[in-house]
Amino acid sequence: MDRLSLVFAALADPTRRAILARLADGEATVNQLAEPFPISLQAVSKHLKVLEQAGLITRGRDAQWRPCRLEAAPLRDISAWAEQYRRFWDERYDRLDDYLRTLQTGPTAEEK
Amino acid sequence: MDRLSLVFAALADPTRRAILARLADGEATVNQLAEPFPISLQAVSKHLKVLEQAGLITRGRDAQWRPCRLEAAPLRDISAWAEQYRRFWDERYDRLDDYLRTLQTGPTAEEK
DNA sequence: TCTCTATTCAACCAACCGGTTAATCAACCG
DNA sequence: CGGTTGATTAACCGGTTGGTTGAATAGAGA
Known part of the structure; x- marks a missing residue:
């Protein structure tokens, strides 16, 4: 699948857009990101994988935590497309x- | 489903984005829109329904033809969102x- | 080491998606 | 009227998606 389709598909889910909004305030761990949502941690982990494959986030490593960081380049791309x-x-x-x-x-x- | 999710989901398909690109050159009938694609007319008809529900196109009526017209407002919205x-x-x-x-x-x- | 915490992986499930073919509807035309 | 053209609807199919639960992995700390 092409990059643009991956980005649009990732953004089509409200939960994932909310995760991006949260990351605009700074890095966060999976647990912190999952906290506001009424779904399991594993479901959030899946959402993060989708966002990562779309290039919308990157994940670091800090002991047993995996801090997530917003990557805005794909958003620039879709804005330019529109x-x-x-x-x-x-x-x-x-x-x-x-x-x-x-x-x-x-x-x-x-x-x- | 919220409006923004519908728009992003509609844009996640390359065929549908190609249809929008074609409509940027002016109105077109379903047959005209389907012509470049190696898929059935019915499949294109489904794509048009998705685009219509996302508010990205409107369809008129001219005898047995259903001319499609681009509606850019949702594109303005996603650009603003980004x-x-x-x-x-x-x-x-x-x-x-x-x-x-x-x-x-x-x-x-x-x-x- | 054993345990606790953070996270991911695996298997499963219902719902949705993009495509097909066949049937149907709608409007013109002879 | 009957036939043809343009388009939609219906039923179906395989693959994907978003969620679940349960097991596994990774690292911190006593």
Whole structure:
């Protein structure tokens, strides 16, 4: 599976997005990450594996703890991907688009 | 399921992202959308239903055709969601962050 | 060493996903 | 009307997912 699909699939789960939100406040262990959720520690461990394979987190080693750290690069990628479509939602982009079109057609007209 | 999860799940499939890319060039019928893919028309129809439920497309009616149109609002939403994490990837944002911190601590120090 | 804590691995299960084929619906056209 | 085209629905299938419980591994500490 391609990288982008892995990232989108990882983000499709609310629990995993909540884990990322928590990691935005700093590193955390598996137990700390699992604490807010009404699911087993093993389930959280699986979620972390999915996030890790998507490149959204990395895991270190501190004695018997495995501190998790947020990796934002894939988020930059999906943001950039979505930005491809900005012209379909951004009015100002439309006006910029018009402006660019003017620059292109204007001089051509003057060449006549 | 919450809206954001639906959108991410819809985008997790490469075929569906390709369909969106095609729709960026303008409306298209189901047959036109299905043409590039080595899968059945019914499979494409299912993909379109997923995209529609995620709010990424709308479908009109023109005789026996069902023209599909791109709806970019959910893409704006996921872009905005990802932007929450910009400070974790953008160096310039870090420097802005430092600057804002300076503005905050500076005057406070002067109040002494 | 034995024990406790943190975490992962393994096996299992119900539900979902992406695909198929066959049947059905909807609208035009002769 | 009957036939053709465009599209959806239904039933099915194998693989994946998100959860469970139970066993296993890794390291700290008495």
